[in-house]
Amino acid sequence: xxxxxxxxxWAVKKLLRNKANFxxxxxxxxxxxxxxxxxxxxxxxxSNQETEDDKFNRxxxxxxxxxxxxxxxxxxxxxxxxxxxxxxxxASKALTENLxxxxxxxEIKKVISINIVYFDLGQGxxxxxxxxxxxxxxxQKDTLTLSDKQKxxxxxxxxxxxxxxxxxxxxxxxxxxxxxxxxxxxYFIKNSEVKDEFTAKGLREAGEILDYMRLxxxxxxxxxxxxxxxxxxxxxxxxxxxxxxDRVRQDEKTGIAENAIIKRADDQxxxxxTGLTLEQIKEIRGQLxxx
Numbered sequence: 001x002x003x004x005x006x007x008x009x010w011a012v013k014k015l016l017r018n019k020a021n022f023x024x025x026x027x028x029x030x031x032x033x034x035x036x037x038x039x040x041x042x043x044x045x046x047s048n049q050e051t052e053d054d055k056f057n058r059x060x061x062x063x064x065x066x067x068x069x070x071x072x073x074x075x076x077x078x079x080x081x082x083x084x085x086x087x088x089x090x091a092s093k094a095l096t097e098n099l100x101x102x103x104x105x106x107e108i109k110k111v112i113s114i115n116i117v118y119f120d121l122g123q124g125x126x127x128x129x130x131x132x133x134x135x136x137x138x139x140q141k142d143t144l145t146l147s148d149k150q151k152x153x154x155x156x157x158x159x160x161x162x163x164x165x166x167x168x169x170x171x172x173x174x175x176x177x178x179x180x181x182x183x184x185x186x187y188f189i190k191n192s193e194v195k196d197e198f199t200a201k202g203l204r205e206a207g208e209i210l211d212y213m214r215l216x217x218x219x220x221x222x223x224x225x226x227x228x229x230x231x232x233x234x235x236x237x238x239x240x241x242x243x244x245x246d247r248v249r250q251d252e253k254t255g256i257a258e259n260a261i262i263k264r265a266d267d268q269x270x271x272x273x274t275g276l277t278l279e280q281i282k283e284i285r286g287q288l289x290x291x
Contacts, residue, residue: 005210008189009075009116010226012061014219017042021209025063027202029071031181032114032128032167038066043098062094069110070094078233079119087115091164106154111164116189118171127173127186133163257284 006015016025022039029037043062063071072094076083091113098109115121135144144159156162171190178184181200188194194207208214215223253274260270267281276284 004212005188005192005194005207006212006215006223007192007226008210009077010223011206011210012073012075014222015209017061021205024202024206024209025061025073027200027205028185029065029114030201031185032169033112037071039063039071040066043070060090064109067110069112070098071112071114073114073116075116075118077118077230078237083115083117083121087113087166087168091166095164108162110161112167113164114167114169116169116171120173121168121170124170125173127170128182129166129168129170131166131168132160134158134160254284257281258288261285261288 011024015021026037026039029035029039041064043064061073063073065071072090074087074090080086091111094113095108095111099105099107136142137144146154146156146159151157154162169186169189171186174183174186174190176187176191178187178195178198184195184198184200184203188198188203188206192210194203198204212220212223253276256274257270257276257280260273261281261284267278267285270276270281271278274281
């Protein structure tokens with residue numbers, strides 16, 4: 001029987017940093033990247049905050065895998081219009097923080113930035129996107145490749161293997177129909193549930209380790225506080241949206257009233273077509289007279 005589990009974003013912040021639980025992250029990364037991923041260690045930096053009052057609704061984790069690659073996982077619950085910029089900043093920061101003074105540029109680690117968002121980032125119909133860097137000829141329309149010497153020296157096959165790679169998972173765009181192993185992971189991330197028939201790597205372990213009833217009492221309290229915070233943020237966003245819509249409607253009414261006043265309509269007629277009070281219309285008349 002399937003059961004409800006704790007949210008993946010809180011688990012990343014609190015439980016999955018434990019080496020004993022790496023199997024869960026490894027499973028997720030293996031299914032997303034179509035590779036057998038092994039995590040060597042968790043790297044701490046300024047962006048890896050443990051305290052709940054610091055970037056509470058944005059969870060970051062930076063890992064290094066057995067291929068000496070850096071993998072960032074960022075989770076954002078509430079809308080951020082500049083999140084693309086944050087992705088670029090996070091990848092650049094991870095890249096520069098992990099190049100020691102005096103090291104050659106060829107020692108730069110490959111950065112893979114995985115971004116899980118619970119809002120519709122940008123415009124697009126899919127729910128999983130991948131971005132990489134390639135160079136195309138403006139005249140010959142060819143793709144710039146590595147030379148044989150570079151392939152040997154860097155152990156890379158393509159130019160894009162050197163530059164940061166980005167993944168975006170738009171959780172709310174997923175329709176809850178799991179057609180493959182990656183879909184099973186997206187379903188779990190969205191619904192905090194592992195179905196009995198799921199076979200994706202790491203999900204069986206997630207179903208055991210991320211069971212709410214297995215949490216220590218202090219962790220249960222912390223998790224419940226996190227859920228309360230998410231409810232608060234959702235209500236806050238809804239209120240801000242409602243206020244913005246009210247301002248737009250008010251501006252539209254004011255615009256109609258101004259046009260009607262210019263055309264010499266009387267106050268009662270303007271009140272009837274806009275819903276504004278006579279007092280509000282007199283105020284608008286006064287403001288127009290001062291212009």
